[in-house]
Structure formats: C-alpha cells, structure tokens
Amino acid sequence: MLSNIFRGGIHIPNPYPVKNPKIVKVPPPEKAVLILQQKVGGQAKPCVEVGDKVLTGQVIAGTSSQYCVPIHASISGTISAIDKQPIPHPSGIDAMCITIESDGKDKWVEKEECGADFLSCKPEQIIDKIRSAGIVGMGGAGFPTHIKVSSVKNANTLVVNATECEPGIMCDDSLMQNYPREIIRGTEILLHACSAKKAIIAIEDDKQEAFNSLLMYNHNDKITIQRIPTKYTSGADKLLIKSLLDVEVPAGKHPSDIGVLCHNVGTVKAIHDAVIDGRPLVSRIVTVTGSGVEDPKNYEARLGTSFASVVSQSKPNKQKHKIRMGGMMMGVDVNSDQYSICKITNCIFINNFEPEPQVNECIRCSSCNQVCPINLLPQQLYWSSKSESIDKALEYNLDNCIECGCCSYVCPSNIPLVDYFVFAKAVNKKQINDAERADIARQRFEYREFRIERNMSERAEMMAKKKKALKEKMAKEKQQKDKIADAIQRVSKSKENKDA
Amino acid sequence: MRSNGLSTNQIMRQVVYALALGIGASYYFFGWGVLLQIILGVITAVVAESVFLLLRKQDVKKTISDGSAILTAVLLAVAIPSIAPWWIIVVGVSFAIIFGKQIYGGLGNNPFNPAMLGYAFLLISYPLQMSTWQVDFLSFGQSLELLFNWTNIDAVSGATRLDAVKTGLSLGNSIDNLQVYSSSQAWINAGFLFGGLYLLLRRIIFWQIPASFIAGIAVTAFLISIGNADAYLPAHNHLILGGTMLGAFFIATDPVSASTTPRGRIIYGFLIGVLIVVIRSFGGYPDAVAFAVLLMNITVPLIDYYTQPRIFGK
Numbered sequence: 101m102l103s104n105i106f107r108g109g110i111h112i113p114n115p116y117p118v119k120n121p122k123i124v125k126v127p128p129p130e131k132a133v134l135i136l137q138q139k140v141g142g143q144a145k146p147c148v149e150v151g152d153k154v155l156t157g158q159v160i161a162g163t164s165s166q167y168c169v170p171i172h173a174s175i176s177g178t179i180s181a182i183d184k185q186p187i188p189h190p191s192g193i194d195a196m197c198i199t200i201e202s203d204g205k206d207k208w209v210e211k212e213e214c215g216a217d218f219l220s221c222k223p224e225q226i227i228d229k230i231r232s233a234g235i236v237g238m239g240g241a242g243f244p245t246h247i248k249v250s251s252v253k254n255a256n257t258l259v260v261n262a263t264e265c266e267p268g269i270m271c272d273d274s275l276m277q278n279y280p281r282e283i284i285r286g287t288e289i290l291l292h293a294c295s296a297k298k299a300i301i302a303i304e305d306d307k308q309e310a311f312n313s314l315l316m317y318n319h320n321d322k323i324t325i326q327r328i329p330t331k332y333t334s335g336a337d338k339l340l341i342k343s344l345l346d347v348e349v350p351a352g353k354h355p356s357d358i359g360v361l362c363h364n365v366g367t368v369k370a371i372h373d374a375v376i377d378g379r380p381l382v383s384r385i386v387t388v389t390g391s392g393v394e395d396p397k398n399y400e401a402r403l404g405t406s407f408a409s410v411v412s413q414s415k416p417n418k419q420k421h422k423i424r425m426g427g428m429m430m431g432v433d434v435n436s437d438q439y440s441i442c443k444i445t446n447c448i449f450i451n452n453f454e455p456e457p458q459v460n461e462c463i464r465c466s467s468c469n470q471v472c473p474i475n476l477l478p479q480q481l482y483w484s485s486k487s488e489s490i491d492k493a494l495e496y497n498l499d500n501c502i503e504c505g506c507c508s509y510v511c512p513s514n515i516p517l518v519d520y521f522v523f524a525k526a527v528n529k530k531q532i533n534d535a536e537r538a539d540i541a542r543q544r545f546e547y548r549e550f551r552i553e554r555n556m557s558e559r560a561e562m563m564a565k566k567k568k569a570l571k572e573k574m575a576k577e578k579q580q581k582d583k584i585a586d587a588i589q590r591v592s593k594s595k596e597n598k599d600a
Numbered sequence: 601m602r603s604n605g606l607s608t609n610q611i612m613r614q615v616v617y618a619l620a621l622g623i624g625a626s627y628y629f630f631g632w633g634v635l636l637q638i639i640l641g642v643i644t645a646v647v648a649e650s651v652f653l654l655l656r657k658q659d660v661k662k663t664i665s666d667g668s669a670i671l672t673a674v675l676l677a678v679a680i681p682s683i684a685p686w687w688i689i690v691v692g693v694s695f696a697i698i699f700g701k702q703i704y705g706g707l708g709n710n711p712f713n714p715a716m717l718g719y720a721f722l723l724i725s726y727p728l729q730m731s732t733w734q735v736d737f738l739s740f741g742q743s744l745e746l747l748f749n750w751t752n753i754d755a756v757s758g759a760t761r762l763d764a765v766k767t768g769l770s771l772g773n774s775i776d777n778l779q780v781y782s783s784s785q786a787w788i789n790a791g792f793l794f795g796g797l798y799l800l801l802r803r804i805i806f807w808q809i810p811a812s813f814i815a816g817i818a819v820t821a822f823l824i825s826i827g828n829a830d831a832y833l834p835a836h837n838h839l840i841l842g843g844t845m846l847g848a849f850f851i852a853t854d855p856v857s858a859s860t861t862p863r864g865r866i867i868y869g870f871l872i873g874v875l876i877v878v879i880r881s882f883g884g885y886p887d888a889v890a891f892a893v894l895l896m897n898i899t900v901p902l903i904d905y906y907t908q909p910r911i912f913g914k
Binding site for chain 2: 106338339342348349350351352353458460461462463464465466467469473474475476477479480495496497500510512513514
C-alpha cells in the first residue's frame with residue numbers, strides 16, 4: 101500500500117452500488133444523435149449530406165484541425181438531419197448534431213486492422229490510428245487522446261487511471277472485470293506509442309475483483325498494477341501521480357511536463373479496439389444509478405443513444421427526477437432525459453427530486469480547507485469570489501482549484517462553494533479577454549492615428565514639393581518668356597534699324 | 601448531497617452544550633445568578649435580533665434558528681458578574697447583537713467577536729457594575745432580588761481574585777503575602793477546559809488556538825516575572841483565574857472572527873495570550889480577555905493573508 105497519498109479528499113461510500121459486474125449491451129438505437137462539438141477542440145465539419153446512406157463506423161464529420169477528432173456513424177442507416185439540437189450541458193444550449201435513422205441492420209464499414217502485430221507499427225502510425233478512431237479522454241475530461249500521447253517528451257511513466265474518479269460511477273470497474281486482457285494489451289500499445297519505460301495501472305482498493313482480473317492477465321514486467329486507498333479525488337491526474345510516484349506536478353504545469361502520461365482506463369480500452377480491431381469509438385460504457393432507479397447497472401451503449409432508452413432498462417420509479425450527467429461530485433445537472441450519450445457520458449444519475457438544502461452564512465469553520473486536496477483556503481476564496489474581487493481570489497490561488505467539489509460537500513452551511521469558484525474563474529477569463537481585446541483595440545486606434553498623421557505629413561510634403569516644382573517651373577517659364585521677349589525685342593529693334 | 605457532519609446550526613448548539621460544565625461549576629459555587637443572566641440574555645438576543653432582522657427585511661426564523669445569537673448571549677452572560685443588575689445583560693447583549701453582528705450583515709460578516717464587543721462596551725460604560733462580583737453562594741430568591749434591586753449589593757459582593765491581586769500588588773505588597781488561589785475560579789476554569797476538550801474531540805474547534813493561547817499566557821507570564829517574581833502573578837495562576845479557559849476554548853476560537861489558516865491560528869492565539877498577560881500586569885483592567893481578543897480580531901485579515909498554506913505543486 102502507498103504511504104505518500106495526497107492530503108485532503110474525502111471518503112464517500114458509494115450510495116448506489118452496481119452489484120452485478122455484467123455489462124448490459126443496449127441494442128443499437130432507432131435513431132442516433134451525434135454531437136459535432138466535442139468538449140475540447142473545435143467543431144467537426146460534416147462530410148455527409150441529408151439523405152446519404154452510412155455504415156456503422158463510417159466517418160461522418162472531420163476536420164484538419166489538430167485538436168479535433170473525426171466523428172463516426174454509430175449505427176448504419178440514413179442521415180435524416182444535420183441541425184441544432186439540445187445537448188447535455190447545464191445551460192441547456194443547442195449545438196450542431198448529425199441525426200442518423202437506423203436501417204436496423206447495423207452493417208459495419210470494412211475495418212482496417214492492425215492485428216496483434218502493433219509492435220511493428222511506428223509510434224506515429226499508432227498515434228494516427230488513435231486520432232482517426234476519434235478517441236478522447238473517456239474519464240470525463242474529453243481531451244483528444246492523440247494530442248496527449250504526442251505531447252509528451254521523454255516519457256518515463258505511463259499511468260493508467262483506473263481509480264473510477266467519482267463515487268457512484270462504476271463503468272471502469274465493470275470494464276476491468278470484463279475486458280482485462282484488452283486493457284493490458286491497450287497499455288502495451290500505449291507504452292509502445294509513447295516509449296515510456298514503465299506503466300502503472302492504479303486501482304482503488306475497493307475494486308478487488310477488477311484488481312484480480314487485471315493481475316491474472318498481466319504478464320508484462322513493465323506493467324505494475326497498484327492499489328491505492330479509496331478516497332475521492334484520487335482520480336485527479338496530478339493527485340494520482342503524487343500518490344503513485346510521490347512527485348508533485350508543479351502548479352500551472354501538466355503531468356507531461358514531468359514526463360508522466362496519464363490516461364483513463366476506458367481510453368486505454370478504446371485504444372486497444374482501435375489499434376487491434378480497427379474499431380472506431382462508436383460506443384461506451386455508461387453507469388445508470390441513483391435513488392430514482394431500482395436496478396443500477398452498467399450498459400454498453402452506442403453513442404447517440406438517448407439517456408431515456410438506457411435509463412428505462414434500470415427500472416426508474418415514477419417520481420419526479422433530477423438527472424445528472426457524470427458523477428455525484430463533478431457531474432452536470434441536465435433538465436431532460438432526451439439528451440444523447442456522448443463520448444464523455446460515463447454515468448447518468450437519476451435521483452428522486454429533493455428540495456435544495458437551506459444555505460447559511462459561512463462561519464469560516466475551515467472544514468473546506470481540511471478536505472481541499474490542493475490545500476486552498478476555500479473560505480477565503482468564497483469571500484472574494486462572492487464579491488467578485490478576482491485579484492484577491494487569484495492571490496488565494498483561485499486558478500489552482502480543480503473544482504472537485506469536496507469543499508461544497510463538507511460545508512456545514514451548504515454553500516455551493518465550487519459554483520462560486522467556477523463563476524469567479526469565468527469572470528477572470530472574461531476580464532483577461534476584455535483586457536486583450538481592449539489592448540488590440542487600443543493598438544488599432546493608435547496605428548490609425550499614426551497612419552492618418554503619416555498620410556497628412558506625407559501629403560503636405562508632397563504638396564510642398566509640388567508647389568516648389570511649380571514655382572521653379574513658373575520661374576523657368578518666365579525666364580524663357582523673358583528670353584523670348586528679349587529676342588523678339590532684339591529682332592524688332594534690328595528690323596527697325598534696317599528699315600531706318 | 602452533503603456530508604454527514606454537523607450543520608452550522610448544530611455546531612452552534614454543540615458549543616452551547618459544551619459550556620454546560622463551566623456554567624455548572626459556577627452554579628455550584630454561586631447559585632442561580634449565572635442561570636438568570638443566561639435566561640435574560642437569551643431572551644434579549646432573540647428579541648434584539650428579530651427586531652433588527654425585521655428592519656433589514658430578512659428571514660427572521662431562518663436566522664434565529666442558526667443559534668449564533670443565542671451563543672453570543674450565553675457567552676456574554678457567563679462573562680459578566682452574576683450579580684449584575686438586569687439591564688447590564690440586556691444592554692450588553694443588544695449591543696453585541698446589533699453593533700457586533702447585525703450591522704455588518706449578520707453571521708459570518710462580523711470582524712469582531714460580538715460577545716467580547718458587548719463585554720468591552722459594558723466594561724467601559726458601567727465599570728462599577730462590571731467589577732462587582734459575587735463572593736458567596738446565593739439562593740434563588742436572593743439572586744432574583746439582586747437582579748432587580750441592585751441596591752442591596754454590598755453584603756454579598758467583592759472584587760475578583762485578579763482584581764484583589766492587582767490592588768494588592770499596586771499597594772506594594774509582595775505576591776507571597778497575597779491570596780492568589782481561588783478554588784471557585786479554578787473549578788469554573790476547569791469546567792470550561794473540559795467543555796473545550798469536548799469541542800476539540802468533536803473537531804468543532806482545532807487545537808492551534810487554545811494551545812497557543814495558553815502557551816502565550818504561560819511564556820509571557822514567565823518572562824515578565826524573571827528576576828521580579830514577587831511583583832507579578834505566577835504563570836499557573838494566570839491560567840486558572842479570570843476568563844482564561846473560557847477565552848482559550850470558547851472566545852478566541854470563534855471561527856468567524858479568528859484566523860482561519862493553521863499557522864495563522866497559532867500566531868493569533870499566541871498573541872492573544874501575550875496581550876492578556878501584558879494587560880493584566882501593566883494595564884488598568886484586572887482581566888483582559890475581551891480587549892486582547894478584540895485587538896487581535898483587527899489583525900486577522902493580515903495574518904490570514906501571510907499564512908496561506910503551501911498549495912499542491914507550489
């Protein structure tokens with residue numbers, strides 16, 4: 101067991117555990133709605149039109165942008181719409197989506213397999229495969245995986261995050277129990293792709309079965325499977341690295357800056373599928389849980405399947421529900437079950453509707469500071485965030501908050517502290533943007549002034565030159581005229597003399 | 601989805617319960633006086649806060665039920681003489697609630713400890729009533745009579761031990777010739793000490809402030825008595841006289857007005873201890889918890905800013 105575990109954090113027992121590790125396969129839906137905008141990176145451009153026939157796994161949107169991954173059809177059928185649809189986001193905004201009506205056949209495109217021979221592939225080829233399979237961080241962050249793999253220089257350690265980041269989510273646990281061989285193989289592929297010396301698969305110690313099954317399939321001495329104490333926020337990459345390697349990633353830097361690469365176990369499985377089977381990312385494992393369902397379970401669902409069609413299999417009760425995408429700590433509340441599952445939907449919480457607890461004033465009891473894994477002073481941050489004193493909040497390290505929600509969870513006054521910090525961060529971002537924009541505007545204005553002045557002075561100079569030239573010309577002409585006049589006079593004089 | 605720990609209201613209630621031991625000791629030695637003061641103080645607090653909340657157009661029931669006004673009243677009632685006339689506690693609690701707390705926007709926004717602000721106000725405004733202490737046990741009837749008819753005070757009143765020592769020393773007596781031990785004071789302090797230990801165990805308060813508070817008193821008392829031992833009260837007597845333990849565990853630990861960082865709390869508590877001994881030994885007042893706490897309240901924003909803990913990765 102590890103002794104260097106990070107400070108703070110909280111142990112939260114899983115309120116609605118999924119007892120059966122079996123993953124229920126949800127049949128391909130009648131209609132799949134695929135979002136073009138991913139959580140990180142630009143929006144993909146559709147490369148199909150309404151009415152086109154597509155096969156499962158076919159690329160339907162893509163772009164040349166490095167940060168953007170292609171999107172694949174998750175079912176076979178006909179494109180029925182390319183338009184704005186509501187997406188699972190707390191603000192309830194709409195975004196561009198492609199809708200596919202199923203033909204019921206689920207016919208796949210021809211897959212391009214690499215087979216077991218991935219070692220003969222160059223790392224660049226593997227990274228390219230990861231990108232073209234549309235893989236993003238499956239733990240919830242949604243960061244494009246190929247960027248992460250190719251960004252690291254001189255990787256020394258690959259960390260596979262199998263901690264299951266939040267209480268309630270069980271999808272990684274069941275994934276490990278069902279696909280241990282694929283996960284070990286996926287880890288080997290990543291080791292090859294980033295040429296790290298060793299890999300650590302980190303599992304929380306409450307997942308004994310998952311640990312055993314991985315152990316059974318691991319025959320690679322570069323890969324260790326490490327159990328860590330079950331404590332919330334141990335899934336945050338920097339804290340996980342601290343627990344495993346006893347190094348702190350410096351504030352403001354990424355793990356890759358110290359040569360550590362951290363990937364979610366779901367991502368690793370997806371990499372295996374992409375590289376070995378040539379299967380793009382068209383489905384994922386989703387936990388459905390919460391007080392509003394009788395039968396919490398893990399499902400494998402195609403992307404674009406609606407929440408409702410998955411939830412209905414977990415026997416939801418008849419009460420009014422509060423729906424949340426993601427875990428109980430960091431998930432986002434959404435207002436409908438008609439949204440579709442996307443690449444980062446690791447969990448759907450269906451909770452019976454309960455009135456919000458009464459919020460009291462902050463008495464600076466410091467419970468929040470004690471659980472903060474970053475050792476921030478949320479009680480001070482709250483004070484300055486509330487009054488929008490962003491400078492003060494930054495002095496108290498607002499930008500280092502990982503928004504894990506431990507502080508909100510323990511607050512005896514039920515203050516939604518993290519919401520204040522997210523808000524303050526947004527205000528800060530806006531202020532920086534505004535300042536930048538004002539800067540650009542000022543530069544533009546100054547340049548314009550300079551330009552006008554320059555034009556004016558140039559013009560004046562030119563005019564002066566012209567004037568001078570004209571004057572000279574006129575003087576010359578006058579001279580000429582005078583000369584001519586002189587000559588005429590002379591001529592006429594001599595004529596007179598002759599006549600005389 | 602919140603923690604299963606205590607809510608803010610429960611924290612306030614727990615602190616009131618923890619005061620019971622000290623109050624019990626006071627009842628044992630002096631009878632009903634302290635209880636009557638508490639009852640009167642609590643009623644005043646609820647009325648004063650309700651009226652002010654109505655003026656501020658705030659939710660009366662929600663705020664009263666947070667228990668902070670009641671806690672302020674109990675702390676002040678415990679701190680003042682148990683035989684003070686009824687209007688002392690009424691004026692003091694009203695001042696504490698209105699000018700100590702509500703005027704800043706209520707719980708959580710007050711820079712000063714409200715109970716100590718009320719105490720300092722009373723001490724400056726009514727020095728006679730605030731320095732006339734009960735010396736013997738009184739029956740319920742006697743206590744009640746004194747509360748409303750303060751003129752019969754002389755038979756049962758006297759100075760506190762700290763006051764007597766101060767007067768004795770100022771008259772040129774050596775500390776050896778003065779009686780410095782008071783069993784009632786020692787037991788009441790012990791009561792508050794054990795109540796405070798309960799709060800520590802429940803993790804409602806943290807060790808830093810009480811420990812550094814006591815250390816501040818002990819170190820300062822020791823240092824100023826070096827080479828001049830008969831002119832100053834020894835350190836151990838400082839700890840068991842006056843409001844020391846009440847201050848260490850219940851007053852200085854008020855989270856709203858105290859420093860909130862682990863290192864800051866040590867500095868804050870220690871300096872309160874230093875100030876208490878300095879004021880008791882060289883100042884004009886026999887006891888000094890209130891002034892020391894109020895003075896240190898002013899420094900809290902500065903202490904907090906410069907004692908931020910090291911954050912992850914920095």
